[in-house]
Amino acid sequence: MNDFAIETERLTKIYGSGNTEVAALRETTLRIRRGEVIALLGPSGSGKSTFLTAIGLINAPTSGRIVIGGELIMDGPSALTNLSAFRREHIGFVFQKSNLIPFLTARDNVQIALELDHWKASDAKRRALELLDSLDVADRADHFPSTLSGGQQQRIAIARALANQPSIILADEPTAALDSHRGRQVMQLFSQVALQHGAAVFVVTHDHRSLDVFDTIYNMEDGVIRLESAPLVQAQAGPPRA
Amino acid sequence: MLLMVVMGMGGIYRGIIEDATLLVDEVKADLWIVQRNTRGPFAEVSRVPANLVHRALAVPGVKTAREFVYHTIQRERAGDPLRIAVVGLSWPTDKGESLPIIAGRPLAQNHFEMIADSRLGLPLGEQIRLGKETYTVVGLTENMIGSSGDGLAFCTVADALDIQFDVPGEAVRLERQARHARGRLSEYGRKQPALTELAFAIPSEIPAFSPRQISAVMVTVAPGTTSHSVASIIAGWSDVSVYTSAGQRDLLLRGPVEKVRRQIGLFRVLLTIIAGIIMALILYTLTLDKLHDIALLKLIGAPNRRILGMILQQALVLGVVGYGIALVIGLRVFPLFPRRVILRGDDLTQLAGIVLVISVLSSMLGIWKAVRVEPNEALSG
Structure with missing residues (x-):
């Protein structure tokens, strides 16, 4: 079994063409181990979100390869599998705003992810309640998102991301809308999830207050990723910008 | 309400035929x-x-x-x-x-x-x-x-x-006088004056008058x-x-009801088309409102067919609810109309079928928009 949850190889993303051409990613190579919790820092416009959406299989790279769980998924802009189904089975997303579906209850927001993966409704309901319980929001299962606090919404979003037991969790600024206390709780939750579920957690963040919970920290600038610190797990960053 | 009017038009159409x-x-x-x-x-x-x-x-x-x-x-x-x-x-x-x-x-x-x-x-x-x-x-x-x-x-x-x-008494009297005057001037009246007395009898007693x-x-x-x-x-x-x-x-x-019948029939067709257009716009607007949610569903792995199914389901629910409301209100309002509005089972079934077809067709615009939504749109806003 391959040790790496995600491997990117010389990943490049270019927007526009000719005079308007902008390289958002420049030959970025990165390997993320299973169970590793990674933070990606960097100023706005540095390419963090482009990298996140590329490895999340929602924004095809211009060139380079993406290997997930040892399986080559993207070879340049070409998808080698059904991305929609692959995302559903292997990747969980958490966003800056919780991005819950407003007209569904907390439980339904989690349950829908399971039903999309062909779970029976009764099993999906039970599993959704288990997940909400594990994140201490089971008492909010029948509430709509608008009646929940930011922290509760983010927990439910994490529950949804965990629903299909993904091997990768991608989070884009998950604590931006939270105060420092709740932000730290969410970051600790990611660490806990990685530990309990063995999922690789990749978090794009500006929040420097909770960096101690991450195994590895990268910094991104002008489309190039550099290793900032790797206190626990040895990660391999791509080549420095030329 | 529009469906109720379509239903009512059908009922008026049927009522005209039945009455006739x-x-x-x-x-x-x-x-x-x-x-x-x-x-x-x-x-x-x-x-x-x-x-x-x-x-x-x-x-x-x-x-x-x-x-x-x-x-x-x-x-x-x-x-x-x-x-x-x-x-x-x-x-x-x-x-x-x-x-x-x-x-x-x-x-x-x-x-x-x-x-x-x-x-x-x-x-x-x-x-x-x-x-x-x-x-x-x-x-x-x-x-x-x-x-x-x-x-x-x-x-x-x-x-x-x-x-x-029925003729007013005065008109009867005037006619009798005129009849008597005409009799006196006629050849028969001059030869047999007694005949002119018949002018004052009721018509059924005058053999020359048809019943x-x-x-x-x-x-x-x-x-x-x-x-x-x-x-x-x-x-x-x-x-x-x-x-x-x-x-x-x-x-x-x-004959007498042909033009009215055809006019109402055509009006009904026009109303049905308008109802279809309005439903399509409603569904399109509802879909536009949910583009972010659709993108989110795609992001978490919902296949296009699932999203199309949801839009279609929404369209059918809208159609069925609209039809139900139209029927309930119609059944209470139509009896108050001055002419009979007849809601026949087969007409209602036919309209239900039309509503279902309209629902499916009108959801196409929303489906077209939903198919074009990219999952990464969930990340914006």
Whole structure:
């Protein structure tokens, strides 16, 4: 079994063409181990979100390869599998705003992810309640998102991301809308999830207050990723910008 | 509401057809003998002599022959106009027993009694003055409407003719004087002055005057005889035309109600198209409102077919709910309409089918938009 949850190889993303051409990613190579919790820092416009959406299989790279769980998924802009189904089975997303579906209850927001993966409704309901319980929001299962606090919404979003037991969790600024206390709780939750579920957690963040919970920290600038610190797990960053 | 109007239009369309053919269907005649080269009493004025009944009875295969008188009058009641479609019943053969009487009784005497439809608003026992006589409402029917939408009132043929040919007393006196003056000036009057005295008699006592004429004669054929064989004999008479009941019905639908029927039918089609367009716009707007959620669903792995299914489901729910509301409101509102609105099961089923088709078609615009949504749009905003 391959040790790496995600491997990117010389990943490049270019927007526009000719005079308007902008390289958002420049030959970025990165390997993320299973169970590793990674933070990606960097100023706005540095390419963090482009990298996140590329490895999340929602924004095809211009060139380079993406290997997930040892399986080559993207070879340049070409998808080698059904991305929609692959995302559903292997990747969980958490966003800056919780991005819950407003007209569904907390439980339904989690349950829908399971039903999309062909779970029976009764099993999906039970599993959704288990997940909400594990994140201490089971008492909010029948509430709509608008009646929940930011922290509760983010927990439910994490529950949804965990629903299909993904091997990768991608989070884009998950604590931006939270105060420092709740932000730290969410970051600790990611660490806990990685530990309990063995999922690789990749978090794009500006929040420097909770960096101690991450195994590895990268910094991104002008489309190039550099290793900032790797206190626990040895990660391999791509080549420095030329 | 629009679906209710579409439903109502269908009901009015059906009501016009039912009202137009109601009388033809209810009187249960096999053949209608009418004035030569006319289309019968429902389409135009038809005049035939009352003794035509006896000629018809003499035709082999004829079981019964009845006089038919039909005309519409307008009077005033409590300050409001009252339109009555008067139908003459052939006393004593027909006392109105076959009518759908919901209160009271059939006619029990040759004169001054009337069976009125409840639409006329005349209660049982009401006395109404028509012409020189007062008629008592002895029975009430339900949904007996003439082709013009007016409630029917049934009395004997004699009374119906009295109502139809009522002339004010002064006009009668003037006519008698004029008749007398003409008689005196005529050759017969000069040779036999006593004859001019006849000018003051009532018309039925003057042999030179024909009896009052009726609208048509209704014929039923004896068992074992076909309508066509009897009709072919009567058709040989040069003073009348003969139609089967189906022919009379067909003439009605192609005649007086044809334009109204077609106009309402076309209006209904237009309304259905407009309802479809409005539903499409509603669904498109609802889809636009949910683009972010759709992108989110795609992001978490929902396949396009699942999202299309949701939009289609929404469209069908909208259609079914709209149809249900239209039906519930319609059933309460339509009876208040001045003309009958008839909601038939097959018409409602047909409209339900149309609504389902509209729902599916109108969701296409929303589906087209949803298919084009990229999952990464969930990350924006």
